Structure formats: C-alpha cells, structure tokens
Amino acid sequence: MQISFATAPGHPGRPNEDLVLAGPDTVLVLDGAGLPDGTATGCAHGVPWFVRTLGTELLHRALDGxxxxxxxxxxxxxxxxxxxxxxxxxxxxxxxxAAVALLRRTEDRAQWLVLADSTVLVDLPDGLRAVSDHRVGEVTDRQLRDLAHRLDGLPAADRRTLLADAQRQAMNTPDGYWVAGPDPAAAHHALTGTAPWPDLRSAALLTDGAARPVDDFATTDWPALLTLLQDTGPQSLIDHTRTLEHTDPHHTRWPRTKTHDDATAALLRP
Structure with a gap:
C-alpha cells in the first residue's frame, strides 16, 4: 500500500488534536474532540495525550488481522x-x-470502521462509498434549535461552551451519538464494512475538518474531493478547505462554532 497524508491544526497557537498512524496493512486517523479554552475535563493528561494513547493501542491491535x-x-x-x-x-x-476512522487489508479483503464524524471513502467498481456517522451533527442541529433562545446574543466563546456541554450530555447514549471515550461499548456502535481488496481502487480517511467542503459547505461532492486528493495530494485539500473558511470568517454563509478546525486527510493507493 502507498499512504500519503497531511494534517494541520485549526489554529497555530493550539495543539493539533488529530493523529495519523499506519502500518504495513493498516491506516487510522483519529480526531480528538476539541473543547473551549479553560474547560475542565477531569483528565490530568488532556486530549492530545488521549488521542496518541488510543491511536497507539488501536494500531497495535488492528495489526492482528x-x-x-x-x-x-x-x-x-x-x-x-x-x-x-x-x-x-x-x-x-x-x-x-475522539472520532475514529480505520482501514485495514486482511488477506484478500479491505475492512473499514468509522466511529463518530470522521469519513472513510472507498472507491470500488460499483461506485464511491462515503462512510461517515453524522449522528453528532444531527444532535448538534437539534441542540441549536432547542437552545436558540439561550444562544442568541452570546459571545462566540460562550456559545461554544454551552453547545459543548449540551453535546456531552448526549454522548454515548441511545438517543444521542457514539464516540471513542472511556466506555469500550461505544466501539460496537461504529459503522463497519468490507469489500474485496482487488476491487479497491483507492481510499481516503478524513477528519471532519478536512471533509468540510462536502459535509458543511456543500461546495463540492465526494467524487470531486477524491479526485482532488488523487491529483494534487492531501495538503491541497486542506489548503482548499482553509481558502473556503477564510471567505466566511464570521460564519454567516456556513454557520459553525469554529472558523477553522484541525484537518487531516490520508490517501491510500493499493
């Protein structure tokens, strides 16, 4: 397999909470759930430590095909x-x-897993499949409607804090969304799939920050995004995403809680 990737923090002054790891037949992308500055987490280590630790533990196990x-x-x-x-x-x-995206080759099969709002693209003879779990986005949209009267007029930082708290109340619940955290049971709510390895023409793993041109901005579609990755590489997708974000610094065209997000894209060619 040939794997290329690019990653960039949402802000130069903050750590990048995404992670890419790969082995001979496995690639994974993790997206740590960023929180507003000053948010107490109950953890002595922080989100970057959690992402690195989980990624290492997961790669070690996934290499066992x-x-x-x-x-x-x-x-x-x-x-x-x-x-x-x-x-x-x-x-x-x-x-x-964290959100998780994982793709593995096992003998003659390609296998993938997605938990939360990262995306795996698999290009197969019957078409391009985009595997992403949008339950967290559906929860966020519902909360935006329910909290509209409380959010109106609040500074951006206070809006993020209120929404983050509401989101966490719905985390890993049957009526909410599932994400990689302290409860191992969440893993069995992941989206999984498989296809014959010889049929796989290419694949991509994206954090939601890199998938914004399709998922959040609707300025392109998955086939065009994959073509961009294949023709000019993962960094070009991140650069394109940043260009779009800069055209809407006040979030009026595309409502969102952050102008920029950590963005990671990995491209796999068999």
Missing amino acids: TRPLADCLADALAATARRHGPACDLAHPMTPT
Missing part, C-alpha cells in the same frame, strides 16, 4: 482507560474523546 475491527477498538478503549490512572475522573462529562 484475525480480530474484528470493532473488537480491536473496544480493547484499545479499555486499555486507554486503564492508562489514565487514579488522577483522572473518567466519569467527568468533558473527559477526552
């Missing part, structure tokens, strides 16, 4: 929870979490 990807993720979540230590309160509503 005999185990289902959801089981690999569940075990990695349990191992990461143990590594937090007694100084961390994993019951805290703001404990670190």
